[in-house]
Structures are given as structure tokens and as C-alpha cells.
Amino acid sequence: MRVLHVITGLGVGGAEQQLRLLLRHLPARCDVVTLTNPGPVAAGLAADGVRVAHLGMGGNRDLEALPRLTRLIRGGGYDLVHTHLYRACLYGRLAARLAGVRAVVATEHSIGATRLEGRPHSAGVRALYLAGERLGQVTVAVSPTVAHRLRRWGVPEQRIRVIPNGIDAPRFRYDEVRRKEARTYYGLPEDAYVVGGVGRLAPGKRFGLLVAALAQLPDDVRLLLVGGGPEEAALRRAARELGVEDRLVLTGERPYLPDPHDGAPDLPGLLCAMDVLASPSPEESFGLAVLEALAAGLPVLYASCPAVEDLPARAVPGARRVTGGAGAYARELLRLRAAGPGERYAPDVVRHYDIARTARQLMDLYTAASAGSNLEASSS
Structure with a gap:
């Protein structure tokens, strides 16, 4: 299975380093594209043998990045696209659909009680989030607390999977x-x-x-x-x-x-x-x-x-x-x-919270998503 991970940036942060650790345990051929900031984690991924592309996105409203990302996904022949962090989830889900990839998974790493990646919760942020969420198949919550917050936002329960972060x-x-x-x-x-x-x-x-x-x-x-x-x-x-x-x-x-x-x-x-x-x-x-x-x-x-x-x-x-x-x-x-x-x-x-356990759970989800299984019917 060929998987493309799309993430907003690759500086030293929890979501970014979690991605690097996860890719060391996932039994899939994974590439990564970062929309911005190919920082230290990008160098670490490259050292691990992971192919990393930098999209060079200029900001949240750099709409020219969308066709570039769409071409990258279409040219890579990916079976599944997995997005991480708010901006990457919005652009990555849409680009995957435009490229003809139907197996689209997102991980919600950073939704707090009142803020999303530092942004205050607002009607606009929530509406854009929910519109993007419907373009994917499933959203992975890194904890039951995050799953609860997603449900409160209006994400249907059957579209949420709890797969916790892992550590080595x-x-x-x-x-x-x-x-x-x-x-x-x-x-x-x-x-x-x-x-x-x-x-x-x-x-x-x-x-x-x-x-x-x-x-x-x-x-x-x-x-x-x-x-x-x-x-x-x-x-x-x-x-x-x-x-x-x-x-x-x-x-x-x-x-x-x-x-x-x-x-x-x-x-x-x-x-x-x-x-x-x-x-x-x-x-x-x-x-x-x-x-x-x-x-x-x-x-x-x-x-x-x-x-x-x-x-x-x-x-x-x-x-x-x-x-x-x-x-x-x-x-x-x-x-x-x-x-x-x-x-x-x-x-x-x-x-x-063993990372190998997290990787096994995620791989099971990938397999179901790429096979076109009825994920909503198998919600857990």
C-alpha cells in the first residue's frame, strides 16, 4: 500500500515528531509532503529513508498550492492520503478528492477545549473544519477527550476513530x-x-x-x-x-x-x-x-x-x-x-500507549479504508 502523509509543517512539534515515529513502524510505503517549514523533522524523516516533498505554500490563502498538491498526489499513484493538522487537513482532503483518491484519513492532533492549534474556536473555523471533514472517510482522534470534542463540534460519531498517540x-x-x-x-x-x-x-x-x-x-x-x-x-x-x-x-x-x-x-x-x-x-x-x-x-x-x-x-x-x-x-x-x-x-x-500498537490499529484502518469497507458500520 502506498500512503501519502500531508502535514502543515515539519518543525519540532508533537504531531510532527509523532508522524516520524509512526512511519518507523507502519508496514506501508509512506511518503510525506509538508505544506510549509521543512524543519528538523523533515531532515530526520529523510535520514530514515522517507521521501519528503516541500509544497512551498505561502500562507493559509495560497490557493495556488491546491493544484500543486493535487498533481503531486495524482502523480504518486497513492492508495490512501493521510492528513495531519488543520491547514493540511483542509487542503489535503480536497486535493486527494480532486486527484481521484477516495481513501482519505485525517488525524486530529490539536483540538483543545477553546482553541484549535492556537486559533480561538469561532463559527468560521468550525464551519470550515466541518466542510473539510466531510471530504474524508474518517477522522482519527488521538484520545477519547478529542473524540468528545469532535462530536460536540458536529462530526458524526460513526466517522470518528480513537487511535491514541504512541511512544517508543x-x-x-x-x-x-x-x-x-x-x-x-x-x-x-x-x-x-x-x-x-x-x-x-x-x-x-x-x-x-x-x-x-x-x-x-x-x-x-x-x-x-x-x-x-x-x-x-x-x-x-x-x-x-x-x-x-x-x-x-x-x-x-x-x-x-x-x-x-x-x-x-x-x-x-x-x-x-x-x-x-x-x-x-x-x-x-x-x-x-x-x-x-x-x-x-x-x-x-x-x-x-x-x-x-x-x-x-x-x-x-x-x-x-x-x-x-x-x-x-x-x-x-x-x-x-x-x-x-x-x-x-x-x-x-x-x-x-506503545507506538507499535498504535501503528497496528492505524494499519487496520488503512486496509479497511482502501478496500472501500463500510467504515461507518464498523465504528468502534
Whole structure:
């Protein structure tokens, strides 16, 4: 089976890196086209042997991109088109139909309670989303929470499949050597208590709350933020104004997999360097960073994480939901620090989100879609 994945961009983000990991496990011949930004994940995919095309789209209203994408799909002889992220779902579904490909699957990665990929929910956004959705066969929700949000928007239940994101848990297994290497690289003292955050440095992630919490914590506490984005300067400024600039480390974007041309630690190595992960974002569609932290044996404080919340509370003993602001996080961090380090092991729940399991479920869906099966009748 030949599959084309269409995605809005290939910078270092959760959906983008999830795609790269998935393609390592899917038993299908997969190519990728990115509408914009062929960033580090594009280079990683190419290194994995995946053919990546850049459409060179100029913006949301670059309608000339549609015939280019249509020609690319028609010329590739694809059996199925799989779209990812809002803009790619709109253009990719339409282009697939114009190219004569009827097997069209989309994954909804980023619909929050009030925002879609940073856009506020509005009547216009919702109408355009629903119009595009009808051009495909099925929309994959990465969590039951996302499926519920899609139904509230008006997507028919029989057109939704829940296939959760997956992780390669062994890659995140705690390693003392990697911990020391990462701390040495970023100048983190061996005896420091390191609070970590992973994600795009954007307002919705609320990492400024962690900077404010840092100012309420002892001097041996450090904050290690992994990610890049428009809030970087504001976070540095806030740390400087609060007098904790020397205790904040911003790594920029870091890949899931090591880059042989870059000596900096990758994401699993940075998780080893942390003592706790804090995720104060109030709107998540899945919570991949929380799951990866659990795989690294870290305790986790979070505001929103469907990957955890959709499971029984006893299944994830290392995760605690925190409501409130900087003071609430500071109190919880002090509690964890006082409790001392525990054994670094991954809870059993991590196996529930194994990437190989996700790939098998998706491949079953591909097979049904390409065969023209009645997907609505087989909804689960």
C-alpha cells in the first residue's frame, strides 16, 4: 500500500515528531509532503529513508498550492492520503478528492477545549473544519477527550476513530549516564533539583507560570524548558525581573532521536536530567510530554492531560493534576522535593500507549479504508 502523509509543517512539534515515529513502524510505503517549514523533522524523516516533498505554500490563502498538491498526489499513484493538522487537513482532503483518491484519513492532533492549534474556536473555523471533514472517510482522534470534542463540534460519531498517540517507551528509559551528560552539557549542578517543561514556548503552554513558581522555590532548584517558540524572549525577561535568570535553562527545540551532527542531548536525555516534569498547559489534546516523562520514570504535575485523565486514576500513580497558579505549583514541587527521589521506573500504563500498537490499529484502518469497507458500520 502506498500512503501519502500531508502535514502543515515539519518543525519540532508533537504531531510532527509523532508522524516520524509512526512511519518507523507502519508496514506501508509512506511518503510525506509538508505544506510549509521543512524543519528538523523533515531532515530526520529523510535520514530514515522517507521521501519528503516541500509544497512551498505561502500562507493559509495560497490557493495556488491546491493544484500543486493535487498533481503531486495524482502523480504518486497513492492508495490512501493521510492528513495531519488543520491547514493540511483542509487542503489535503480536497486535493486527494480532486486527484481521484477516495481513501482519505485525517488525524486530529490539536483540538483543545477553546482553541484549535492556537486559533480561538469561532463559527468560521468550525464551519470550515466541518466542510473539510466531510471530504474524508474518517477522522482519527488521538484520545477519547478529542473524540468528545469532535462530536460536540458536529462530526458524526460513526466517522470518528480513537487511535491514541504512541511512544517508543524503551527510548525514554532512565539512564544515569545520560543524566550526567545532559546536566554537564547545560551546566546544571549534580545536586540541583531540576524541574522540567517540554513543549512549544507559546502563551497557551503557560511556561511563564513555572518561571514565577521558580522564584518561590529554594536557590538549588533549576527550571529546564525544552522547546522553542515566540515566548522565549518573554520568558527570559520574566526570569530576569524575578531574579532567577541564572536558574533558568532554555534548550531550544530538541529532537526525539539523536542528531549525529549535533552534540547536544536529545529529548530522552533531557528527561533523564530532570527530577520532575511540570505541564501547566490548561488545554491539551493528548499530553505526549507527560507520557514521555512517565516513561522516563519522572513524577509529573499537570493541568490537562487526556492521556492520563482518560484512564483510571490508580493506573497513573506518578501523575498529579494541579489547579491554580504559580503558588500551587510551587507548593507541589516543594512537596515532591521533600519526599526525595524515588525509583525511576515506567508505570505499566506506558505500555498502553506503545507506538507499535498504535501503528497496528492505524494499519487496520488503512486496509479497511482502501478496500472501500463500510467504515461507518464498523465504528468502534
